[in-house]
Amino acid sequence: MTSPIVPPPKKDPQQRTRIQTLPAGARSRAALGLTAAAAEGRFMLQVCAECGAVQYPPRDACSNCLSVDLPWKDIAPGGRLIAETTVRTSTSTYFRERTPWRVGTVRLDAGPSVICHVHGDVARNGPVHIINRLDKSGQGVLFALPAERTQNMEDDPQLRELTANPKFRRVLITDGRSENALALAQAFAKAEASIIFIGEAEGWRPYKHREALRAVPSVQLVPLDVTDTSSVTELAAEIGGKTDILVNNARFMRPGGIMARGDTVFARDEMEVNYLGLMRLAQAFGPAMLGRGADGGNSAAAWVNILSVYAYANMPALGAFSASSAAAYSLSQCLRAEMRPGGIRVMNVYTGPTDDDWHQPLPPPKVAPSALARAIVAGLKDGLEDVFVGDVAQDLIDRWRAGPKILEREMSENDGGGA
Amino acid sequence: MAGRSIARKSYDGVVLAAPATVPYQRFSKETAHWWIARALRQSLQAAGLSPRDVDGFSVASFSLFPDTAVGLTQHLGLTPRWLDHIPMGGASGVAALRRAARAVQAGDADVVACVSGDTNQVDSFRRMLSSFSRFAQDASYPYGAGGPNACFALLTDHYMTTYGATREDFGRICVAQRDNALKNPHAVMKTPLTLEQYLGARMISDPIALFDCVMPVGGAEAFLVMREEDARAAGLPHAHIRSTIERHNAFPDDPIQMRGGWAMDVDELYAMADARPDDIDLLQTYDDYPVISMMQIEDLGFCAKGEGPAFVRAHDLTIGGDFPHNTSGGQLSAGQAGAAGGFIGLVEAIRQVTGTAGPTQVANAGTALVSGFGVINFDRGVCSNAAIISGAAA
Structure with a gap:
């Protein structure tokens, strides 16, 4: 049985902060298919389009029929551990610091055998459930869980290396005024985050859920205005060294595309908050988080962006807002690359219309704040990079993957529910 | 085929x-x-x-x-x-x-x-491991970076579970080779090794312990x-080649390696040499880990699959024993010089059958079987081959 993790001790400021080392990140281009699937927490392998043979390791031609048509498909996750070892000596600094490390050979029900990380609760020669997750290098790796859930399963030290579990971590939610702030705070409290900092711009201005926020255990309201560089810098100076998970929920959004608006005032506000706000936060909090990726049980672990799924394809009824989301999406890819050396996960959570005042005229389905908050915490527990919340977002990404140009035309038919 | x-x-x-x-x-x-x-x-x-x-x-x-x-x-x-x-x-x-x-x-x-x-x-060993092969880079090195120790630990673990082999059985191979190495002035390992020391050594990648591993040299x-x-x-002592076999990526459907390509071609090996296992005076296996030597003893027909542990218990694998094996000490005790680890057994066998092995010479060594095993491309050794050679008198 996994021992439950305990709250990490207070940090001794005289001790050197451990530097993040990384597992080997080199992969062939074919193997990056595993990484792409892991970004969404899917266990996929190549399956020959001609003969149906499941392939592993990833390759360029079918080992059964030499077809080069090897699409990635979701694979049944069952298998059995047929051999195992505990690595005690490793040539990699990353693993050296983390031995003993359990590794095994699993024969998949789907056919091939894989070498994978093995959870401490898997029995010798026992049944397993394979998951595909991102490691600290941001590359997809296979991990064998026990076939049946066990107590404190999430606390397995090898599994925690692949996740950004909020338990005992300190979270910053950047915008307390947002209609999802309360749901987020409650979800992180439930996930046992040790401190939940909540940013509040212009604290003197009242908003309806302020008292409810203050009542959530572990919440601390802090001044933060993402449009104000000095506000962001000041807060980072104060809590940047103990921000383990940053959730950027600050957003400015108004309906309308180009010609429905007579000027660029709203567009400028959208860029100030949605794009430049992200950049200010990243410039202020990024370096400190980058340096704390291996800082014990409450190391810096993840950066969460809540983005509109219209970042992928412009919704003309929300055209200017969509454009600012696309800018933020592009910047998030840059942030992901820059955070990678620290082993910090950058998770983008894409939503369709959310159930709030500014989407009031839109028809359902809309994403409720509580559903968004649940998806964020679940995504962190799974260490994901891309989460699509709700039916609209999932439908849109499926269409985008099938053909972005077709989707563009479809979007122009969509009036956004008469907005 | x-x-x-x-x-x-x-x-x-x-x-x-x-x-x-x-x-x-x-x-x-x-x-x-x-x-x-x-x-x-x-x-x-x-x-x-x-x-x-x-x-x-x-x-x-x-x-x-x-x-x-x-x-x-x-x-x-x-x-x-x-x-x-x-x-x-x-x-x-x-x-x-x-x-x-x-x-x-x-x-x-x-x-x-x-x-x-x-x-x-x-x-240089660490740098070689991380880029050894594409499959190793993609599908084994990211998992603990244990290198061949971890890969062979998995094969050893599976072999032990399947056939009831014990660490003592593998220890017999290692201890006999150390005994042989003590007669080889060029061996890197120069101190005796007892079965107790073998069993008491620290674990490297369970069940592989220190003396199951070769020393890179x-x-x-x-x-x-x-x-x-x-x-x-030229008056040179020389050896005849009586037969050879070679096979790559044998038995790809085995879920984990339990045999090498020798098992596919062993009949041809003996038929071409017009010999039987009993005719072999000494055996040089590829021995980066004892489990693979045990598999070679089985796959080359000296005993049935799964009987390797009983075989090593019943035979003396030293130079003076009834089944001389890896007479120079092999890689386990003489050292693994990279790809030269694929030559050490053959070069020693040429010396043996030409009567020029000096301190490691096996008495009446007429015919030797040498086998090779190479390249853990992902989860198993891909290349296997073997040769039977004899001295001029044989």
């Missing part, structure tokens, strides 16, 4: 001679080029030849980069008309022999120098393949 129509041609008229070993060093500041040059020179001197007499050159090495056998011709001043570079690691010795023998037999070359050598600089090995008449004329 099935229904082979043409009987394989014998290796009549071709012999192996001038075995050479450059004493190994734990770490070396030198390069693979330096080690290979020394082995080549030693082998040629033993044969009374100059570099200009060599018209065939075969090289196996992991640490030559960015060079290959091509760069070595210019570097070493050779002008061969037949050139080979063998990337088969632990199977490179028998592979070199097979290819060179046919070249000499066909008249494409008169004398082929087969050389293998690698250096072992501080940190710098070193080089070489031999010559030439016409029998030329060897006779």
